[in-house]
Amino acid sequence: MKNLFQKASSPWVRYSEYEYKKARDGYFYITPAAGAKPEVYDPLKNVERMVLDALNVGALQMNRKGEAVVREAVMEFVSRYGLLGFLTALPTTPSFMDYKAVYLPKNHFVREESMPTQDYLALFFPFEKLDIQKKGTESRWNLTGDRAMMALALTMQDAPQAVSMSFQREYAERYDWLARQFKDLAFSFYSSFLYYNDYDVLDEMTRDLYRQGMAAFGGIAPTYHIALLDRPTIIWDFHSLLLCLQMMFSFMLTDTDSTLKACKHCNKIFAASRPNAEFCSPQCKNRYNVYKSRGKE
Structure with a gap:
């Protein structure tokens, strides 16, 4: 990206x-x-x-x-x-x-x-x-x-x-x-995250709903021009913050090394520092473990 x-x-x-x-x-x-x-x-x-x-x-x-x-x-x-x-x-x-x-x-x-x-x-x-x-x-x-x-x-x-x-x-x-646009972005993320994270426990109807949800995401591609710098160079033209946001989210989500995850405790979306991270913070991990242990008592 x-x-x-x-x-x-x-x-x-x-x-x-x-x-x-x-x-x-x-x-x-x-x-x-x-x-x-x-x-x-x-x-x-x-x-x-x-x-x-x-x-x-x-x-x-x-x-x-x-x-x-x-x-x-x-x-x-x-x-x-x-x-x-x-x-x-x-x-x-x-x-x-x-x-x-x-x-x-x-x-x-x-x-x-x-x-x-x-x-x-x-x-x-x-x-x-x-x-x-x-x-x-x-x-x-x-x-x-x-x-x-x-x-x-x-x-x-x-x-x-x-x-x-x-x-x-x-x-x-x-x-x-504005609120609807932010919600649409989050919905697209959750559709992808839950589809892969819970794939083995999902029935085919639910999987298809997630696929349809992701298919609805899209926007207009940015324009570009070529500038003669030290070599011919593509310059992407983002004429709105929304387009910039949509494009960068798309590449962050589809990157093979994507670190986007949802916290297992609070559902906050975060960039994981390691592949097996499940929580956005040590506090959320501790709280999750406390609630889990209480549930077993």
Whole structure:
């Protein structure tokens, strides 16, 4: 995995503070808080930690930990890594502003196969709209007033226009979409982990359910370009944090030396330090042994 994606264009933006806000449509969104400062960073520098954090937000839901716990965990993830970038992750191309409409493959969030660009943008700007005029394949974005936002747009000027738009203060993502995405990732992991871990004790119907669950996982592949460095080099273009997350999870899961496991005691997903590890921490191992010994008494 490291060799395959050692050259990647993956700058992302996170804000110093986020908040929950309820929109007129009745849904809660996460959006940068007023006065929050943006920061550009590279999510691939600590990608294993990011994947584990995302999986464990989903694991909380799989283990029915309660809405308040999940809301706090989703906010913690966003505060650490930024929003997922559904705006550019869902369409067939992140350069959808260059087309007359937005085209969408099958997904869990938007049912329409295509929709007018302005209608699609409205899904991610429920509080304040960006000053954008769209006519056919032509679009014009008037960005004035906020120097930080103008500087951010200039920093990302080589990326598709929609990527820069998703880093603006007005951008927001629905909480239930974020929670669903994390749950889907965790479900995919558990489907794989339990399939192989419990294979000998599973009946064929259950095995088939796990296969179907894993088959439902998928996403749009990243684009790439070739740069003439010391030799021709593939540069992968991740235009959303979600795509980066999905790809890295896929390779971590399918790696022949994969260390992803679920703790035998608390079900937390962790990267095992050795092949026979069953617990995420010595504390969980001790607690498991205590409960097990009490059960025999």
